[in-house]
Amino acid sequence: MSHTHKIAWCAGFFDGEGFITIQKRKAKAKNGKIYEGHYLHIGINHVAPKPLIEFQKLLGGKITYYDKVTGNRKPRHQWKASCQEAANILKQLLPYFHNKEVVAKLGIELQETMGNFYKVPEEIVEKRQQIREQITYLNAQD
Numbered sequence: 505m506s507h508t509h510k511i512a513w514c515a516g517f518f519d520g521e522g523f524i525t526i527q528k529r530k531a532k533a534k535n536g537k538i539y540e541g542h543y544l545h546i547g548i549n550h551v552a553p554k555p556l557i558e559f560q561k562l563l564g565g566k567i568t569y570y571d572k573v574t575g576n577r578k579p580r581h582q583w584k585a586s587c588q589e590a591a592n593i594l595k596q597l598l599p600y601f602h603n604k605e606v607v608a609k610l611g612i613e614l615q616e617t618m619g620n621f622y623k624v625p626e627e628i629v630e631k632r633q634q635i636r637e638q639i640t641y642l643n644a645q646d
Contacts, residue, residue, distance in 0.1 A: 514559055514562055515601055521549075524604060526543055528633075542614060544614055564592075565589065566584055583609075610639050618633055
């Protein structure tokens with residue numbers, strides 16, 4: 505199978521099983537200041553590790569195993585990537601998406617607002633929050 509076919513397979517699998525979110529986190533620095541930020545986060549939760557291992561080989565990311573479950577749920581594996589790595593992965597998969605195309609474009613757009621800011625301008629913070637809200641809305645429709 506060619507590399508292009510493998511990427512198309514990854515896109516199809518991600519289109520059906522994956523997620524794209526924008527996380528908002530707060531962190532307290534040593535100087536006592538609290539910093540807030542938006543972070544692009546993508547992943548796939550799956551019981552079988554084999555397709556996730558293929559993802560990791562082709563695209564990068566990290567795989568984590570979760571064995572603490574409740575009810576009739578099975579232990580699962582999670583493939584994930586964040587920030588610039590996630591945006592780079594979405595750019596590779598984007599041409600093959602059907603379901604997640606709009607959300608992927610928004611995630612890439614958010615990542616493109618990242619830069620070396622001493623203080624992030626308020627209009628950038630507002631834009632990031634708007635993108636986060638759009639993604640949350642679109643994910644709820646899916």
